Amino acid sequence: MYWEYGMGGWAAVSMTVTVILFWLLLIAAIVALFRSVARGERFRGGRSAARPSGAEQALAERFARGEIDEEEYRHRLGVLRSLGHTDTS
Structure with missing residues (x-):
């Protein structure tokens, strides 16, 4: 059929x-x-945990070049993280 x-x-x-x-x-x-x-x-853990923000990277580079000491680096890093800074430029 x-x-x-x-x-x-x-x-x-x-x-x-x-x-x-x-x-x-x-x-x-x-x-x-x-x-x-x-x-x-x-x-x-999200984007900020996998890769530091642009501001954190710049801060780490200044610390590595010796432009700022460890105390200032930790203080500024704490401020950036408390502000929730996520600039990835």
């Missing part, structure tokens, strides 16, 4: 199942991607 356009009943069923499987796999891949991104942020 043939359906319209010459397709048998099993062809229509297999096409329907294939389309449903395609969409399920696509949705599962998107969910897996979002979960891996979220998990990565949680393990890294």
Whole structure:
């Protein structure tokens, strides 16, 4: 028994199942991607913990060059972190 356009009943069923499987796999891949991104942020501790801000980097470079002493470095670093400074330039 043939359906319209010459397709048998099993062809229509297999096409329907294939389309449903395609969409399920696509949705599962998107969910897996979002979960891996979220998990990565949680393990890294966010952007500020993974990489110092531009201001913190500049302060560390001044300390390394000997322009400021350790006491001044720690004080200024504490001020930057208390302000929540996240400039990454």
